[in-house]
Amino acid sequence: MSFPITLTVNGTARSLVLEDARVTLLDLLRERLDLTGAKKGCDRGQCGACTILVDGVRVNSCLALAVSHDGASITTIEGLAGTNPAGGDALHPVQAAFVEHDGFQCGFCTPGQILSAVGLIQEGQTGGDPERVREGMSGNLCRCGAYAGITEAVLAAHAAMTAPDVLPGRQLAEDAA
Amino acid sequence: MSERQRHGASIGQPLTRRDGPDKVTGAARYSADFKPEGLVHAVMAVSAIARGRVTHLDVAAAEAHPGVIAVMTPGNAPKLAKSPDLKDNPFAFRLDLLQNDGVRYANQPIAVVIGQTLEAATEGAALLAPRYEAEPVSVALGAGEVFTPETIGAGSPTSEGSGDVAAGMAAAEARIEASYDTAAQYHNALEPHSSVAQWDGDRLTLHTPTQALWIAKGRLAGLFGIPPENIHVICHYLGGGFGSKGFIAAPQILGIMAAKFVGRPVKLVTRREQMFGPVGHRAATRQTLKLGATRDGTLTALDHHTLTLTSRHDDFVEPSGILSRHLYAAGAISTTHAVSRADIGTPIFMRAPGEASGSVAVESALDELALELDLDPLEIRLRNYAEVEPITHRPFSSKALRECYAQGATRFGWASRPRQPRQMRDADGLLVGWGLGTATYPAGMMQGEARATIRADGTALIETAAQDMGQGAWTVLAQIGADGLGLPVDRVDLRIGDSNLPNGGLAGGSTGTATSGTAVHNATQAAIAELAALAVADRASPLYGAGNAGVTAADGRLARRDDPARSESFSEILSRVGKACVEAKGQGQGDPASRKTYAMHAHGAVYAEVKVDPDLGQIRVTRLVGAFAAGRIVNPHLVRSQYYGGMIWGVSLALHEHAVLDPRSGRVMNGNLAEYHIPVNADVPSMEAILVEEHDPHVNPLGIKGVGELGITGTAGAIANAVWHATGIRVRDIPITLDKLLG
Amino acid sequence: MKAFDYVRPASVAEALAAAARPGAAYLAAGTNLVDLMKGGVTRPDVLVDITRLPGLAGIEHRSDGSTRIGALVRNAVLAHDPTIATRYPALAEALLSGASGQLRNAATTAGNVLQRTRCQYFTDTASACNKRAPGTGCDAIGGVNRAHAVLGWSRHCIATHPSDFCVPLAALDAVVEIEGPGGPRSVPLEAFHRLPGDHPERETVLEPGELVVAVTLPPGADGFAAHSRYLKVRERTSYAFAVVSAAVALRMDGNRIAQARIALGSVALKPWRAREAESLLAGAAPTPETFAQAAQAALAEATPSGDNAYKIELARRIVVRALTLSAAGTPARVPALPASPFAASPFAATQSAASPSAGASTHV
CATH class of the missing domain: 3.30.365.10 (Aldehyde oxidase/xanthine dehydrogenase, molybdopterin binding domain)
Known part of the structure; x- marks a missing residue:
């Protein structure tokens, strides 16, 4: 049995035929589309390493069946830099902030952390409150213990993206939706 | 020590990670990618x-x-x-x-x-x-036949001590004896x-x-x-x-x-749930501490006995007592280990093996003794400050622990801590407690090798089969190489993570940067010597006749030591003799003579604040201040991250991590990341790491000690002590979960 | 995971027809179902994807004062709906205390109501479990059971229901709307989940093929908005299931409690409504003594099912605290740490906005 679906992946429309309904978005990206940025840390929605944006919203791709997401628009870590309004290969503000604030060590959870942060900022619930950022980022485990840098990075990116004189950042958040 | 001595052009600089862009764009490929x-x-x-x-x-x-x-x-x-x-x-x-x-x-x-x-x-x-x-099956601690292992940890003696502990206990004016349990833990790196x-x-x-x-x-x-x-x-x-x-x-x-x-x-x-068995773990321990002291807090005896588990089919013994051989001066010391076999996967080294589980027990016991004596926890630690390594009486190669205590205490505000427990509440009525723990970890070295290549285009290549698991090798080895060669770091390429490169040793035991960094440093010095040999033998060179030792490397040039105005670029030297490059290898290993003469350890002091709900028992670590001294700091930005990581592991050890085995089946019943809890972001609201100056002329030529495991030691004990200070309840069964505080 | 067929019906009628196939299961977000399928706990032959069914993703505030929440409304959408947060603040707080941001973005209203127990012996297919495999026994009894039930358990099953959301739903007399082969029907949420008894495999009153299409809050459920809290004790600050939780909703009449609603979470195989305690509180003054009596009444029938006696005392204390917090008034906004003891302030007049680290410690 095969299941044809279409997905927009990092801005590119793709028609795919799933030979198996069991395929999750995570395994589709990693094993079939060679987009290995999203990581499999637990495969059960317990670590957040597989976080991607689906229609602009952060979700655990390990628990999302691909066939059920026919028609969805997906952003992975590989496609995030391209969404920077500065254009070219420039890092997204969240990516840049993670480097600047050392929001990672081994880097394995990092793509999930970054997409979770992009989603969190876009959800618009935290403002500049570090406690709300910590709570909002608690679905992404970091075993190296880079939480302090992660929180700093998200706050810095949030400030950069919502500053009144940086309209492109706002635009970006809207685009992601 | 001046800034100039401490820092080179690159060493000591807080550079962001060179692998950062790859890691934030998904370009970094891990094995399963x-x-x-x-x-x-x-x-x-x-x-x-x-x-x-x-x-x-x-x-x-x-x-x-x-x-x-x-x-x-x-x-x-x-x-x-x-x-x-x-x-x-x-x-x-x-x-x-x-x-x-x-x-x-x-x-x-x-x-x-x-x-x-x-x-x-x-x-x-x-x-x-x-x-x-x-x-x-039998999986419980002490359920099987208990025996004395031949060695513990990485081949350390199972027992070591000095003096007459019984006499020391008899002479004591205050004594405590208590047992502390630590739980089985699984590493659970996010990458399976x-x-x-x-x-x-x-x-x-x-x-x-x-x-x-x-x-x-x-x-x-x-x-x-x-x-x-x-x-x-x-x-x-x-x-x-x-x-x-x-x-x-x-x-x-x-x-x-x-x-x-x-x-x-x-x-x-490996699936996550399959990682609870075949890839090692930290074994559960039951540690019995007997401490005796005079009225002023001077330890007359310290007896640290560890009972742990190993597998039925192999031997690894969690060396929880080792730190008691190095940490506190005591009139008499005994450290012993016993083990029983269980139907479990073989335990293995896990971040600060021995020191992590041992530290929480020793730091808890010391505070229990301080309570007996009505002493401040900092005071009792200073009273028993080891000026030389307690059992061997070797001098320390360096030890700035006193400064760590002092700087941490000041930053944390320790002086205003009330002696008695249950004295502080926050504005919301939550109990507040403060605790202290001493951090310690050996400054070991393994063996490694590196190759340095200086190229005619004025760039260089450093190669070693070292690893970056997040500690920052991609960055710090380049910094060390750059300073060794006298080049800006952006002109130094680094290749690591490939077994075809020279043996880079082990990224473990807090030895990675010391070992491969020393190898890199020595390789650069050898390569510079090769280059210098070309120049000083070349009549056309301004360095002609200077002798190899008579030149220094800086800014991509070799210059005469006696006349820095006479210099030549690396490119000019190589181009003139028609060579594309020079290369040389260097070794990284400890100097056996100095390691025999000196005790080598990194130290620190960790101050913790916890809040505990007085009725519901839920605990949160609201503030951690660690002050650490670990020799020369190659990159403070990344070292701080290492300390934070270690401290969060300390939070985890104290409050969260424990594998729960069903004794009937021997199965881990919480073998997943939803139920085997490690801290989440909201568990660690405030952290600070102070990098205390420490100059170590003996540990290795660069003066580097490791930092990866140091932070977990001290922290767990500080939290256990802070929970006691908040609640008046001494929990000796680690981790401290809320049910143990409901009373 | 067992291979399965996948169908995507266009209407509720088509969905019901598809679900008549043997081994069929409804799929919404899959945050629970796909997890259980990966663990081999459930092995459906057909997934009936209901995510595209029309009319199930809306929140409808009706003129009679009731609110109808479509089965497919995502947890995050529901929690952040301004009207929901205003009229039913305990609901929003409970939702936001559950799982993670990512999971809340996916998980649905019906999926949350239908989520299965977290009992380790249920999810571990090597263990005996009467719920997963009727008649095999219950390995949780005599096993690792610190987290297990203290109310309503039987000798066949001591598991708990893990939902946060269902706890305030039970307190607010929510009703589950069901479509099925036999036509539509409604069941009060409190009667929707079954206690284990002799048949722990029957978790809800749903008949085969029936589909939850909405959850409705009855008229008047917003009358508690000024005094409602959800409080959840857990073993880490976030992203953890409750050890014990409580939802409390009070309707105040001056200095007296006119009406009280109390439900407990993670103490039984269903959200546990404490009606005796509610009766005690009706007309009473909100004093510590009254709250303690209510807590005693709420747990009067509790007995440990294993190594979990501490949960009974903990549950009493949570009831007292949740009552105290509710009486003090609903905060203007869901706290930064929803439902956490570290967000709640029983002793302070106002919510502390300061970082918990910054000089908040005072000696007393």
Whole structure:
């Protein structure tokens, strides 16, 4: 049995035929589309390493069946830099902030952390409150213990993206939706 | 010490990670991200029983599942050149590689299913529906016959001490005796153990996460009966190890065997729930501390006895008592270990092996004694400050612990701490407590080698088979290389994470930067000497006749030491003699003479604030201040991250992590990341790490001590003490969970 | 995971027809179902994807004062709906205390109501479990059971229901709307989940093929908005299941409690409504003594099912605290740490906005 679906992946429309309904978005990206940025840390929605944006919203791709997401628009870590309004290969503000604030060590959870942060900022619930950022980022485990840098990075990116004189950042958040 | 002595042009600079851009864009490829042409997927089936044998696997059902290629079982698995149970060196831990049908612990691999797709292989493994002949199990601490191990940890003596402990206890004016339990913990690096293996005849290309490429290569060469040079292990990025990837584990090797079995490249990724068994853990301990002291707090005796568990089939003994040999001065010291066997996977090194579990017990006991004596916890630690290493009486190569206590105390505001517990509340009525713990970890070194190449275009290449598992090798080895060569760091290329490079040792035991950094440094000095030899022998060079030792390297130029105005660029020297490059190797290892003369340890002081709900018992660590001294700091930005990471592991040890085994089955009942709790972001609201100056002329030429494990020590004890200070309840069963505070 | 067929009906009628196939299961976000399928706990032959069904993703505030929440409304959408947060603040707080941001973005209203127990012996297919495999026994009894039930358990099953959301739903007398082969029907949430008794495999009153299409809050459920809290004790600050939780909703009449609603979470195989305690509180003054009596009444029938006696005392204390917090008034906004003891301020007049680290410690 095969299941044809279409997905927009990092801005590119793709028609795919799933030979198996069991395929999750995570395994589709990693094993079939060679987009290995999203990581499999637990495969059960317990670590957040597989976080991607689906229609602009952060979700655990390990628990999302691909066939059920026919028609969805997906952003992975590989496609995030391209969404920077500065254009070219420039890092997204969240990516840049993670480097600047050392929001990672081994880097394995990092793509999930970054997409979770992009989603969190876009959800618009935290403002500049570090406690709300910590709570909002608690679905992404970091075993190296880079939480302090992660929180700093998200706050810095949030400030950069919502500053009144940086309209492109706002635009970006809207685009992601 | 002046800034100039402490920092080079690159060393000491807070550079951001050179691998940062790759890691934030998804360009960093970890082992399971590789996909050679024709790759198929392998999935392990693991045992549901903890002891016995597998009597039946429904291979036919698995094979019948669409997409399943093959089922590898003890009946058909490739035979190995050497038994995986042969202990031809103490670090050859026994491995379960389908060489028989026996089961020695729950979650042991019992078969591997290879499929065209991951989905097919996964379901194939489920369809095997194993049947067993089960034997009764024993997994509880002290349940089996208790014996004295020959060695502990990495071959340390099982007991060590000095003086007469009984006499010291008898002479004491205050005494405490208490037992502290620490729980079994599993490393749970976010990156699961995996292999992407490809055979070409008897040559193997392997992507696998490892903290030690050459050790992995050596182990595999023995098992498969091929020369080590036939094995190419690649691991540019390592998604956390913490000791579980120091030695290649069974799942990784099963992936390699599966590739041989089906004659195709194979990827095998351990499922998270399968990581609670075959890839090591930190064993549970019960530590009994007897402390005696005079009225002023001077320790007359310190007796630290550890009871722990190891597997029924192999030996690794958590060395919890070792830190008591180095940390506090006491009139008499005894450190002993005992162990019993259990039907569990073999324990292994896990971040600060021994020191982490030992520290929480010792720091708790010391505070219990301070309470008896009505002393401030800081005061009792200063009273017993070890000016020389207690048992050996060797001087410390350096020890700025007093400064750590002082700077941390000031920053934290320790002086206003009330002596009695349950004295502080926050504005919301939550109990507030403050605690202190001393951090300590040996400044060890392994053996490593590096190669430095100076190129005619004015750039350089540093190569060593070292690892970056997050500690920052991609950045700091380049910084060390740049300073050694007198080049800006952006003109230094670095190659690591590949077993074809010179042996980079082990990223573990807080030895990585000291060892491979020293190797890199020595390689750069040798390469500069090569270059200088060319120049000083060349009549056309302004350096002619200066003698090798008479030149210095800076800003891409060699200059005469006696006349810095006479200099020449690296490019000019190489171009004129028509060479594309010069290269040289350097070794990194400790100097045996100084290591005999001096005790070498990093130290720190960790101050913790916790809040505890007075009725509900829920605990939160609201503030951590650590002050650490670890010799020369190559990159303060990244070292701070290492300390934070260690401190969060301390939070985890104190409050969260514990594997829960059902004693009837020997199975881990919380073997997943939803129920085996490690801290989340909201668990650590405020952290600070103070980098205390420390100059160490003995530890190695660069004065570097390790920082990876230091932060976990001290922290867990500080939190346990802070919980007592908040609540008045001394919990001796670690981790401290809320049910233990409900009273 | 077992291979399965996948169908995507266009209407509720089509969905019901598809679900008549043997081994069929409804799929919404899959945050629970796909997890259980990966663990081999459940092995459906057909997934009936209901995510595209029309009319199930809306929140409808009706003129009679009731609110109808469509089965497919995502947890995050519901929690952040301004009207929901205003009229039913305990609901929003409970939702935001559950799982993670990512999971809340996916998980649905019906999926949350239908989520299965977290009992380790249920999810571990090597263990005996009467719920997963009727008649095999219950390995949780005599096993690792610190987290297990203290109310309503039987000798066949001691598991708990893990939902946060269902706890305030039970307190607010929510009603589950069901479509099925036999036509539509409604069941009060409190009667929707079944206690284990002799048949722990029957978790809800749903008949085969029936589909939850909405959850409705009755008229008047917003009358508690000024005094409602959800409080959840857990073993880490976030992203953890409750050890014990409580939802409390009070309707105040001057200095007296006119009406009280109390439900407990993670103490039984269903959200546990404490009606005796509610009766005690009706007309009473909100004093510590009254709250303590109510807590005693709420747990009067509790007995440990294993190594979990501490949960009984903990539950009493949570009831007292949740009552105290509710009486003090609903905060203007869901706290930064929803439902956490570290967000709640029983003793302080106002919510502390300061970082918990910054000089908040005072000696007393």
